[in-house]
Amino acid sequence: xxxxxxxxxxxxxxxxxxxxxxxxxxxxxxxxxxxxxxxxxxxxxxxxxxxxxxxxxxxxxxxxxxxxxxxxxxxxxxxxxxxxxxxxxxxxxxxxxxxxxx
Amino acid sequence: xxxxxxxxxxxxxxxxxxxxxxxxxxxxxxxxxxxxxxxxxxxxxxxxxxxxxxxxxxxxxxxxxxxxxxxxxxxxxxxxxxxxxxxxxxxxxxxxx
Amino acid sequence: xxxxxxxxxxxxxxxxxxxxxxxxxxxxxxxxxxxxxxxxxxxxxxxxxxxxxxxxxxxxxxxxxxxxxxxxxxxxxxxxxxxxxxxxxxxxxxxxxxx
Amino acid sequence: xxxxxxxxxxxxxxxxxxxxxxxxxxxxxxxxxxxxxxxxxxxxxxxxxxxxxxxxxxxxxxxxxxxxxxxxxxxxxxxxxxxxxxxxxxxxxxxxxxxxxxxxxxxxxxxxxxxxxxxxxxxxxxxxxxxxxxxxxxxxxxxxxxxxxxxxxxxxxxxxxxxxxxxxxxxxxxxxxxxxxxxxxxxxxxxxxxxxxxxxxxxxxxxxxxxxxxxxxxxxxxxxxxxxxxxxxxxxxxxxxxxxxxxxxxxxxxxxxxxxxxxxxxxxxxxxxxxxxxxxxxxxxxxxxxxxxxxxxxxxxxxxxxxxxxx
Numbered sequence: 001x002x003x004x005x006x007x008x009x010x011x012x013x014x015x016x017x018x019x020x021x022x023x024x025x026x027x028x029x030x031x032x033x034x035x036x037x038x039x040x041x042x043x044x045x046x047x048x049x050x051x052x053x054x055x056x057x058x059x060x061x062x063x064x065x066x067x068x069x070x071x072x073x074x075x076x077x078x079x080x081x082x083x084x085x086x087x088x089x090x091x092x093x094x095x096x097x098x099x100x101x102x
Numbered sequence: 103x104x105x106x107x108x109x110x111x112x113x114x115x116x117x118x119x120x121x122x123x124x125x126x127x128x129x130x131x132x133x134x135x136x137x138x139x140x141x142x143x144x145x146x147x148x149x150x151x152x153x154x155x156x157x158x159x160x161x162x163x164x165x166x167x168x169x170x171x172x173x174x175x176x177x178x179x180x181x182x183x184x185x186x187x188x189x190x191x192x193x194x195x196x197x198x199x
Numbered sequence: 200x201x202x203x204x205x206x207x208x209x210x211x212x213x214x215x216x217x218x219x220x221x222x223x224x225x226x227x228x229x230x231x232x233x234x235x236x237x238x239x240x241x242x243x244x245x246x247x248x249x250x251x252x253x254x255x256x257x258x259x260x261x262x263x264x265x266x267x268x269x270x271x272x273x274x275x276x277x278x279x280x281x282x283x284x285x286x287x288x289x290x291x292x293x294x295x296x297x298x
Numbered sequence: 299x300x301x302x303x304x305x306x307x308x309x310x311x312x313x314x315x316x317x318x319x320x321x322x323x324x325x326x327x328x329x330x331x332x333x334x335x336x337x338x339x340x341x342x343x344x345x346x347x348x349x350x351x352x353x354x355x356x357x358x359x360x361x362x363x364x365x366x367x368x369x370x371x372x373x374x375x376x377x378x379x380x381x382x383x384x385x386x387x388x389x390x391x392x393x394x395x396x397x398x399x400x401x402x403x404x405x406x407x408x409x410x411x412x413x414x415x416x417x418x419x420x421x422x423x424x425x426x427x428x429x430x431x432x433x434x435x436x437x438x439x440x441x442x443x444x445x446x447x448x449x450x451x452x453x454x455x456x457x458x459x460x461x462x463x464x465x466x467x468x469x470x471x472x473x474x475x476x477x478x479x480x481x482x483x484x485x486x487x488x489x490x491x492x493x494x495x496x497x498x499x500x501x502x503x504x505x506x507x508x509x510x511x512x513x514x515x516x517x518x519x520x521x522x523x524x525x526x527x528x529x530x531x532x533x534x535x536x537x538x539x540x541x542x543x544x545x546x547x548x549x550x551x552x553x554x555x556x557x558x559x560x561x562x563x564x565x566x567x568x569x570x571x572x573x574x575x576x577x578x579x580x581x582x583x584x585x586x587x588x589x590x591x592x593x594x595x596x597x598x599x600x601x602x603x604x605x606x607x608x609x
Contacts (some may be wrong), residue, residue, distance in 0.1 A: 001299075003299070003302045003342060003343070004343070005406060005407070006299075006302055006303065006306055007302070007306060007339060007342070007343060008403075008406035008407075008409075009306075009403050009406055009407075010306040010309060010310060010339075011402065011406070012399045012400075012401075012402035012403035012405075012406055013310055013399055013403075014309070014310065014313050015398060015399060015402050016395040016396060016398055016399030016402075017310070017313050017314050017317055017395070017399075018313070018317070019394070019395045019398055020317060020391055020392060020395040021316070021317035023391045023394070023395070024317075024383055024387075024388065024391055025317075026383075027322060029322055029364070029367060029368060029371060030322060030325060032364070033316060033322075033325055033326065033329055033364065034316075034317060036329065036356075036360060037313055037316055037317065037329070037332070039356075040313070040332065040333075040336055040356070041313075041402075043348075043356075044336070044339065045402065045405075045406070047339070047340060047343045047345055047348065048343070048406060049409065049413070050343070050345060051343045051344060051345075052409060052413035052415075053413050053414065053415030053416070053417055054344065054415070054417065055415045055417040055418055056417045056418040056420075056421040056422075057421065058344075058417045058420075058421065058432060059343075059344025059345070060343060060344045060345055060417070061415045061416055061417045061420075062416070062417060062420045062432035062433045062435070062436050063416045063417075063420065063436055063440075063441070065345045065347060065348050065433050065436075066347075066433050066436035066437045066441060066444075067441075067444075068345075068348050068351075069347060069348060069351045069433070069437065069512075069514055070437070070441075070444055070445070070448050072348075072351050072352065072355050072356050072514075073351075073355065073448055073451075073452065073514055073591075074448060074451055075356075075360075076355050076356070076359060076360055076595070076598070077451055077452050077454075077455035077598060078455070079360055079363065079364075080363060080455060080459065080598035080599065081455045081458050081459055081598075083363055083364070083367045083601075084458075084459040084462055084601050084602055085462065086367065086371070087367060087370065087371075087601065088462045088602065090370075090371060104207075108207060108210055111210070111214075112213060115213075115214070115217045115258070116217075118221075118254065119217055119220050119221055119224070122221050122224045122225065122251055122254065123224050125228070125247055126224045126225065126227050126228040126247070129228045129243065129244065129247060130227070130228065130230065135240060138240065138243060139243060142243050142246065142247055145247070145250075146246070146247065146250045149221075149250065149251070149254060150250050150253065150254050153217075153221070153254040153257060153258060154257065157257055157258070157261050160210075160261055162266075166266065166269060169269040169270070169272075169273060170257070170269065172273060172494070173253065173257070173269070173272045173273055173276055176273070176276045176277065176280070176491070176494065177250055177253065177276050177279075179280075179487065179490060179491070180276065180277075180279060180280035180283070180487065180491065181246065181250065185243075186483055215301065218301070219300070219301045219304060222301075222304070222305065222308070222338075223304065226308050226311075229312070229331065241323065241324055241327045244327070245327045245330055245331055248331050248334060249334060252334045252335065252337075252338065255338065256337070256338055256341065259338065259341060259342075260341065263341075265341055265344075265346055266509075267346035267347075267349070267350070267509060267510035267511070268341055268346065268349075270346075270350060270498075270501075270502055270505075270510065270511060271337055271341065271346065271349045271350050271353050273498050274350055274353040274354050274358070274498070274502070274515070274519060275334060275337065275353045275357075275358070277358075277491065277494075277495045277498060277519060277522065277523075278353060278354060278357065278358025278359070278361070278362070278519075278522055279358075280487065280491055280526075281358060281359075281362050281522045281523075281525070281526050282330060282358065282361045282362045282365055284484065284487070284488075284526060284529055284530070285362040285363075285365045285366045285525075285529065286365050286366070286369060287484070288366065288476070288529045289365060289366035289367075289368075289369030289370055290369050
């Protein structure tokens with residue numbers, strides 16, 4: 001097994017673990033964390049694909065690597081927006097949970 | 103000459119690894135927050151410092167050496183200051199362990 | 200400060216093994232995050248992981264000839280300090296919120 | 299290989315802990331550790347540019363944001379009753395997630411052989427851009443439109459956050475006013491770290507054209523240093539209705555778009571750079587874009603306005 005395959009399998013497991021957290025946790029902050037966990041897994045999958053594409057004297061294919069950098073920035077923007085919404089909810093209601101009766 | 107430098111690298115890196123071991127043991131074994139803090143700062147500073155020293159013997163060029171030293175100094179500064187800040191926040195409620 | 204073009208292959212192996220060793224010991228320290236009991240302990244465990252992770256990264260970069268590992272280490276150490284300050288500030292703000 | 303297996307297991311273990319932890323703050327600390335380990339993984343996968351981004355943004359800035367949010371929400375979290383989902387739901391979710399993981403794993407194992415790659419094309423065309431780092435070349439030349447749109451996405455997220463401000467502080471100053479203590483520890487650390495951090499940020503931006511680094515990584519470090527200076531009370535956050543601030547935020551995308559549109563006239567298509575000037579044009583885009591991204595990222599962390607704008 002190559003290291004690309006190894007980390008690819010690791011990414012598959014991370015996506016599953018993150019998805020589980022996203023479904024099971026009632027608190028929004030935990031959902032945001034799980035969303036970022038899934039993100040890490042997906043980016044790692046791109047990394048494995050990039051590593052497999054090593055050619056022309058490069059250790060990896062630069063195109064998926066650049067896509068991951070773009071993805072990380074967008075994931076950060078989404079996280080910041082989600083956190084701001086959550087803190088605003090907390091300020092308004094004193095609660096940090098979703099649902100009808102908290 | 104190169105063999106001597108390699109020997110120094112091995113010596114320093116091994117000593118650094120030992121201090122990381124000591125820090126981990128301290129973190130796991132010491133009874134209260136403040137003494138763990140004490141153990142940790144020692145391990146941090148010396149472990150990373152010795153690894154950096156070891157790698158300095160292998161560094162290519164002045165910039166790389168400068169970066170290595172900066173990593174250590176920054177870790178030292180941040181670690182020491184942050185440890186103090188944490189000690190302050192840990193104190194009002196007392197050691198929590 | 201001799202060029203690493205002269206580096207002995209055994210040296211690369213040694214540095215690589217040392218990176219693994221430091222990482223393994225730091226991983227053991229991670230158990231602290233699992234136990235808690237206080238936030239301060241968790242931050243400390245993360246800090247040990249941070250320092251150990253940086254040491255492992257430096258060793259790895261030298262072993263596999265990735266000079267950019269130095270920049271990654273510099274970034275990590277700066278951002279680790281940033282996170283710790285955010286923790287202290289957040290804790291004091293939480294007290295202010297509750298007052 | 300033993301190293302890689304250990305590292306992969308460690309990443310997985312920390313990831314699982316982040317989900318399993320009962321306490322939210324512990325989970326956040328786990329997430330920061332997860333990011334640090336991922337940076338190591340990226341070095342192993344021969345992607346130092348991504349390792350830098352992960353260290354700066356994925357773990358660092360995101361970690362700081364989540365740490366302060368979780369410490370502030372502490373009070374609300376303890377009040378929230380620990381509602382455990384029913385076992386049947388847990389089982390169903392576990393089965394679903396296992397299936398998803400198995401699907402992704404199957405994709406990994408069934409990837410085509412030999413692996414398709416754009417690396418040779420990237421290398422062949424890199425000379426035309428005058429750059430020495432293929433990842434920067436992809437971001438700034440071949441896929442420049444993605445990068446342009448991304449700077450716009452960041453601005454949209456910031457508009458979204460600002461629009462969460464209550465009416466009375468509309469256009470005001472984000473965050474509380476942090477008091478500087480002249481002899482305080484925090485002031486001391488900030489005064490030492492901020493200048494060094496700015497230097498490192500500029501260095502990482504600057505080497506990005508020939509070595510791992512670039513505008514996103516450099517901008518993230520600059521943003522973190524600005525926030526650090528705000529938290530230490532060295533500077534106050536600006537009111538978000540300030541004209542200079544608005545200009546700083548849009549300067550990057552605006553210059554990018556202008557040079558992109560000029561591409562129609564001088565090189566025949568949108569975002570095409572005339573060859574002898576490619577490097578100069580890319581640099582002309584990169585400098586304002588870096589400043590704009592740094593300001594946007596810092597304000598994304600600072601959050602919506604909380605104090606009325608002063609005059």
